[in-house]
Amino acid sequence: MLKIAMIAGEASGDMxxxxLIRAIQNQYPGKVEFVGIGGKMMQDNGFKSWHKMETLSVMGYVEVIKSLPDILKVRYSVLKQLLEYKPDVFIGVDAPDFNFFIENKLKEAGIKxxxxxSPTIWAWRYKRIFKIKKSTDLMLCIFPFEEEIYHKVGMAAKFIGHPMANDIELNIDTLKYRKLLNLPEDKTIITILSGSRIREVNSLAEILSQTCHKIAERIPNCLFIYPFASQHTLAIMDKYLNENKPGFEYKLVLNQTRDTIKASDMVIAKSGTVSLETALCKKPMLICYKINKFTEWMLRRMVTIDYVGQPNIIAGKEIVKEFLQEDANPDSMSEYIFELFNNQQKRKAMIDEFYKLHYTLLQDGSTEGAKAVLDLIQNKIND
Known part of the structure; x- marks a missing residue:
């Protein structure tokens, strides 16, 4: 029997x-036992979780500090269990702060x-790679350029595709999603992705509202949709818009971000994963972000990349216009959206780049990942 231990720290890792569990079960002809820490989806596939995954699903400095005793208790408990269990291989899924500690101790004990x-070592704190190399035998990468970064320091790595590229269809039926969300078919719909964190929503609320107002003055029959992942951030924007009477038609929606993007004509997105999500949905867009001066000064000293938007980072060039800091102003952004609206050739060129991006990231990640894991422990399988 093959013994595989895994730790996932949050819902995305659970998925x-x-x-990966299903793919390993499909590829390995014998019996496999999966243990460690995982959520419901893992458990539904035969995984035995020794601790509640929710203990690790903590975000924010204050929340982490409050939960630290519980996290440390689980960390040392699961490490003891793993060393006694002696799995054939351990797979840490994201949760780098927690998992690299476990991986280091297990590797020292001779466990693969x-x-x-991969953590974003290509963006900042590159020197982490040497600690990762010491802890990890194989890195499964979701961005194509990451593989070479690890190879350069003599570490095994394999690009297996980005899971989002498999989740989003290649060709988007905009009308289908407008009907699904009960949105008008005859309006120009622009989706505003202002962020998932309270600080982001607060910092961009005024700028984005003024941008929408200027766009509405030049593009007739516009509807602006603000999707949010939490009721709290939605309430912040709702309060701001109600108090400031922005003078344009808008709608706030909850837990329907991707469908809203698919129903759009254009998107204004903050930097981060949503910018990649928008690109994979093939929607013409711009990227904006604004942070305080001190944070900007700190990041400029640490960050080693030329772009902040994931589509541009992956493409290695600017395929999406970025409006950062002082450039993230209503005049500049509204002018660019108006330019996109009136230039079909420019929109098509951007969408063509998005298709290239999608094909680059579109791999059967679970199957490729399972193959790489089983190749790593081939000697165990042969025994």
């Missing part, structure tokens, strides 16, 4: 790990270790 989803 990725559950797919795999990490799924």
């Amino acid at each position: 990725l790990a559950s797919s 270790t795999v990490h799924y989803i």
